[in-house]
Amino acid sequence: MDAAESMRRALASVAAIVSNGEQPPSLVSRIACEVGAEIVERLRAPGDDLNSVELSRRYATSRTPVREALMLLEKEGLVTVPPRRRPRVSVLDIRDVREIYRTRSALLEFIAADVARFATDEEVGRLTMIGERMGSAFAAQDFNAYLWANVDFHDLNTLLSRNRTVKRIIDSLLLRTLPLRRLSLSRAEWVSNSLDDHLYLIKAYRNRDPNLAAALLRSNHIQALNRLEGLLGAGSGAAAWVPCEGGPNLSTVTARHPVAAPPPRERRGRPRAGTEGEGATP
Amino acid sequence: MDAAESMRRALASVAAIVSNGEQPPSLVSRIACEVGAEIVERLRAPGDDLNSVELSRRYATSRTPVREALMLLEKEGLVTVPPRRRPRVSVLDIRDVREIYRTRSALLEFIAADVARFATDEEVGRLTMIGERMGSAFAAQDFNAYLWANVDFHDLNTLLSRNRTVKRIIDSLLLRTLPLRRLSLSRAEWVSNSLDDHLYLIKAYRNRDPNLAAALLRSNHIQALNRLEGLLGAGSGAAAWVPCEGGPNLSTVTARHPVAAPPPRERRGRPRAGTEGEGATP
DNA sequence: ACCAGGGAAAATGTCGACACTATACGTCGC
DNA sequence: GCGACGTATAGTGTCGACATTTTCCCTGGT
Secondary structure (H helix, E strand, O other): OOHHHHHHHHHHHHHHHHOOOOOOOOHHHHHHHHHHHHHHOOOOOOOOEOOHHHHHHHHOOOHHHHHHHHHHHHHOOOEEOOOOOOOEEOOOOHHHHHHHHHHHHHHHHHHHHHHHHHOOHHHHHHHHHHHHHHHHHHHOOOHHHHHHHHHHHHHHHHHHOOOHHHHHHHHHHHHHHHHHHHHHOOOHHHHHHHHHHHHHHHHHHHOOOHHHHHHHHHHHHHHHHHHHHHHHHHHOOOOOOOOOOOOOOOOOOOOOOOOOOOOOOOOOOOOOOOOOOOOOOO | OOHHHHHHHHHHHHHHHHOOOOOOOOHHHHHHHHHHHHHHOOOOOOOOEOOHHHHHHHHOOOHHHHHHHHHHHHHOOOEEOOOOOOOEEOOOOHHHHHHHHHHHHHHHHHHHHHHHHHOOHHHHHHHHHHHHHHHHHHHOOOHHHHHHHHHHHHHHHHHHOOOHHHHHHHHHHHHHHHHHHHHHOOOHHHHHHHHHHHHHHHHHHHOOOHHHHHHHHHHHHHHHHHHHHHHHHHHOOOOOOOOOOOOOOOOOOOOOOOOOOOOOOOOOOOOOOOOOOOOOOO
16 A cells, blocks of 8 residues: 555545534535644654644635634644644654553443444454455555554444444544554564454454453553553653553653654744643753 | 532633633633533523624624634534534433443543552542532532532542543543533432442542442442433433443434423524434424 | 425625734844 | 844734625415
8 A cells, every 4th residue: 555545544534533524525624634634644743833824825725724624633632732832743742642542442442342242243244354454454564554454443343332422532542643653563563463453353243252352452452552662662761661551541751752753843932931841851 | 509609610610621721711711611611501501502693792702712612612512513504502412421421431430440559648538528528518408519529529530540631531521411410410319329429439449449449430420321311211202211231322212302401492494404313293 | 374485684614914922033242 | 152132024813804605584385
């Protein structure tokens, strides 16, 4: 799967969450989807400015719809809009990642049980088909294809929970971590593990085993988090890699640097007393 | 506690979620908080129009900040903003209520374990104090005071999870159901049960018993949901009251009427193909 | 009587403009 | 040379206006 196709998939994913089934998509939706997809695809790096003037020029509109679009993306956690300051692409702290993964894990565990109990055989069959797509993608070593099949899998999985509220929350949390995917997919061995987990999960669904399904989803997620902690912790100097399972959500380990993002370009202006984290001490 | 004091508490609660620690609160925040509090206090009933012209007149501003404020409230689920149509106060379907309660229950269960494990004794002490306030309020049969103490309790409880992500989600879900509170508090016996649950929960926290804490929070929540189902189901005619625990999130029981809301005033205009649910058949 | 249709009134989405604030750059002092 | 200060630039929040769409009311047909 090439970059263009991946971008198309990203667009669709963002649209599914942002443009609430609007037909035709409003101007605001279009802008939000496009910018959101660019963030997901890492065409815009964490910390990048998203000033409304430039965006309004690019889309040949006024700033009003651009501002609304940025607010939409802020709602999904992809963008940060500090008052009176320029909006930026959200920078995920390692603590944020931990919180998101742990929260998502709890919710997935919750819905897994329901899916195992109440999904029809036909629905489980559709999950199986997506599982097969994931398998083919892995066999072809096409990690982008794997990722998007994985996204499809979870989208259907949340849909099968028949709980729109929780679906929206989980999808939003997933979107927030999509820009990090290159980390999770950086080792073929990890992808292989993930694939196994998903195939096993399907089996659990087939066998109507709620407990196993919940445990598998949880395990898969916590593993993914632990891997990310390893990568991100390694990036932040001396912070040791500590297994997260059972640990506090907010460890006292202070993350030195924004996750996988270059430190923001040096700011010339007098820094105001902002919500900026601890200053980097070079 | 009188209506004015309750309103002040509602304002603070909405502000805690909506105005993201802004100081001073922006114009948009102020509007959002005030309108949000009015919704929570039922000064604006579900289904009521919230047209931006009227609001902008009331706050002596232009429509732009009003529109942003309404979008903020939509983010929290208090307001629905259909494209090209007037924003309205959200109408909670019985299915929505079920989804919200079940989701919140899952998240509370998740954090309860963490709180039991990692909260300091001082923090548990603060919870205890709030528990005592709840007790006094109940003793005085002041149900408004009880409710707000309860809100405080949960606010601190989520804070102690040390997980801002999940705190924001739970708080938002709580806000959405706050307008329904008069239903939950409609029987002294129920309030008494709720109080007992909370006191017991505190005890579980003190004893560092994660499993009991999680179970108590879950039980308390599912009971509250079951009560609501009884009330709301009764309101919608033949829909039988079915226990929800273990059942599907989205039962096939169709709710006839918006929850505890008068059916919208008859609409004269040609109804467009909208997202309106099943039409009321008088 | 009731439902459909037409047109007036009103609300929405978007625009360009303005005041105010944050940022970036040049200049000064050391 | 490096770092702090002040000014020019650029961006944000808000406004009032306009085109388009929805909503409301009234009339006419069956």
